[in-house]
Amino acid sequence: MKDKFVFVIMPFSSVFDDIYGLGIKAACNELGVYCERVDEQIFSESILDRIYNQLSKADIIIADMTGRSPNVFYETGFAHALRKKVILLTQDADDIPFDLKHYSHIVYGGKIIKLKEELVKRIDWYIKNPSEQELPNASNLEYYFRGKKLENNCTIHIPKDHPYLISQKKSNSTGIINFQLDIYNPNNRLLTAEQQITMTAPSIFFENNNPDVKVIRLPDGRYMHIHEDRIFELYPQMWDFISFEFMGAWEMQSISEPFVLKIHNTIDIHEIVVNIELSN
Numbered sequence: 001m002k003d004k005f006v007f008v009i010m011p012f013s014s015v016f017d018d019i020y021g022l023g024i025k026a027a028c029n030e031l032g033v034y035c036e037r038v039d040e041q042i043f044s045e046s047i048l049d050r051i052y053n054q055l056s057k058a059d060i061i062i063a064d065m066t067g068r069s070p071n072v073f074y075e076t077g078f079a080h081a082l083r084k085k086v087i088l089l090t091q092d093a094d095d096i097p098f099d100l101k102h103y104s105h106i107v108y109g110g111k112i113i114k115l116k117e118e119l120v121k122r123i124d125w126y127i128k129n130p131s132e133q134e135l136p137n138a139s140n141l142e143y144y145f146r147g148k149k150l151e152n153n154c155t156i157h158i159p160k161d162h163p164y165l166i167s168q169k170k171s172n173s174t175g176i177i178n179f180q181l182d183i184y185n186p187n188n189r190l191l192t193a194e195q196q197i198t199m200t201a202p203s204i205f206f207e208n209n210n211p212d213v214k215v216i217r218l219p220d221g222r223y224m225h226i227h228e229d230r231i232f233e234l235y236p237q238m239w240d241f242i243s244f245e246f247m248g249a250w251e252m253q254s255i256s257e258p259f260v261l262k263i264h265n266t267i268d269i270h271e272i273v274v275n276i277e278l279s280n
Contacts, residue, residue: 004033004127007058009051009076011069012039023112024062027119031127033060055079060126062119065090065100073097083133087122089115102187104137104268121267138195138263138270141234144182145274150261155275166278176209177276179244181261185234192233195265198226201246202257209245222257254278 006028010016020037028035038051045053055061055075061084063076079086089106090096096105106122108115122135143150146165150156158165158177168175179199185191203221208214216224227242234240254277261272 004059005057006033006035006060006062006123007054008035008037008062008064009055009072009079010037010062010064011067011072016064016066019064019112019115023108023115024119027116027123030116030120031123033123033127035062051075052078055084056082058084060085060087060123062087062089065095065097065105066092068095068097076100085126085133087119087126087135089119102137102140104135104139118267125267136194136265136267138265138268140187140191141193141232141263142184142186143261143263143272144184145179146182150181150272150274152271153273153275155277157277157279160278160280174247174249177205177246179246181242181244183232183234183240183242185236185238188236190233190235192231193265194231195263196226196230197242198224198262198264199244199246200224200260200262201248202255202259204255205246205248207247209247210243212242213244 008020008024010020025035036054038047038054041050041054055078061079063072063079063086065072065076065088076086076088086103087106088096088100088103089108091108091110093105093107104122106115106118108118125135126132145156148154148156160166165178166176167178181197200218201223203223205225206215206217206223208225212228214226214228216226218224225244225246227244229242232240259274259276261274263270
């Protein structure tokens with residue numbers, strides 16, 4: 001696989017040397033692909049011309065956005081304009097500019113082992129899917145409940161007396177929450193996402209009325225509700241939905257534990273913690 005060339009753009013600073021050598025280059029070596037930064041090369045033209053040359057020739061480009069380097073941002077934009085396969089990474093999610101948030105990022109937090117593991121998955125995916133231009137991204141769609149966008153550690157309120165959202169079987173004290181997860185494509189292009197959506201619920205919710213959902217008991221006593229639908233094809237600004245009907249012996253009591261929404265694909269997991277509060 002040495003005919004594959006990976007070109008790396010990152011800030012010129014010694015603090016990135018181990019990240020490059022032990023993380024990025026080590027991942028490429030494990031997969032047998034050739035990897036270089038411009039400062040490892042010998043050339044006669046200007047450094048900018050050399051970077052343009054290497055961006056044009058590279059099969060895959062890895063760009064570290066850490067620190068919001070203007071040079072890295074500019075070179076990443078140039079790579080995207082060339083329709084190159086780009087793997088974005090950063091130590092801090094706050095360094096991801098707005099225009100790039102819909103792309104998959106490795107947020108490695110300075111952990112080189114994590115960076116290497118995630119890079120191996122992404123480079124390998126590109127090698128095995130040569131016709132694909134972009135990596136699968138579990139966070140490029142938006143998720144809503146009754147008009148409220150679900151973001152990590154958000155809280156949604158469900159009225160106890162709402163006849164559709166919540167109900168109770170008096171005969172066996174079983175309560176049901178009807179949870180419709182609305183899915184929105186905010187991007188200006190068709191998205192076809194192959195992904196598994198799960199919601200991990202508190203231990204009181206041990207069944208699901210939706211036949212498209214299977215339930216697995218986890219070692220910690222909670223239950224993972226796994227939706228069987230896996231492929232979503234959404235046109236720009238279009239919606240879809242899936243439904244969960246959480247059922248358990250909870251007798252309209254307060255829900256002290258959060259639900260955890262996870263979107264899984266072949267290389268990525270996007271997690272959203274959702275707190276549900278019952279209101280009168």
